[in-house]
Amino acid sequence: MSMFTLPAAQVHDILSRAFAEDAPGGDITSQLLIPSGATATAVLCARAAGVFSGGSVFRDAMQFADPSAVVVLLVPDGGRFDPGTPLARVTGNARAVLLAERVALNLTQRMSAIATQTAEYVRLAAGTRARITDTRKTTPGLRILERHAVRCGGGTNHRSGLSDAVMAKDNHLAVMTAGDPTRLTALLAAAKAQLGHTVHFEVEVDRADQIEPVLAAGVDTIMLDNFSVAALAAGVRQVAGRALVEASGNVNLDTVADVAGTGVDIISIGALTHSVAALDLGLDIELTPGEAQQ
Incomplete structure (x- = not known):
């Protein structure tokens, strides 16, 4: 399966709710003003430079409103574009195109914004071993689209949700140890022993003195949360390949290159999805009068 393929059933569910x-x-404005038999050709056009994501979502939104609509995708997901670039073209019933316009634009603009921002983080981390990955800080109901957009930008995905991997964070550790940090290794090791061999086990630490007790439990990934760049580099040396090292917390476009340079394997960034501004895309429509009118 292509990395840029979205599951049709889940996309359909998102569009149904949208x-x-x-x-x-229905769209009472178009029903009042637009002849029922009119057709429209509309071009999805870039108003700003970026990386495209959501072409199939744009197509599916248009065909949700008009199953007979013909949609041609002019730029593939993951493709870069300049201002003025036509990204897709649709021809279909004019009322349906107008009905689908805002849903199609809202989703495609957000997805392309995420892809564009991810691509910039990936560019800044180039030449290092670090992979740029997303987090669960996604828009409720849209995670599958936003994670797809991260991949379009050259990033990778963290766990899809709470059911996919074990990830013990600070609050988990506080409850587990009940104030006795000397129990941490034994408790984590006992928990890991209950897992199937395919289940990934990650533990977050926020202090350097937690690294050895966590590694001693045999975890797969250790997350160094809100560590300074110097502390990250020291942590990578201390881990010494015994687990994957993930950096998280306060990573932005100004700091990501330094973070990547510490030798971490993964950099998880909530800002890829939680705070992007929609990329400026527009839909330019030309109407052709139809024979029927009502």
């Missing part, structure tokens, strides 16, 4: 929210009783 159209139910935006037009529960």
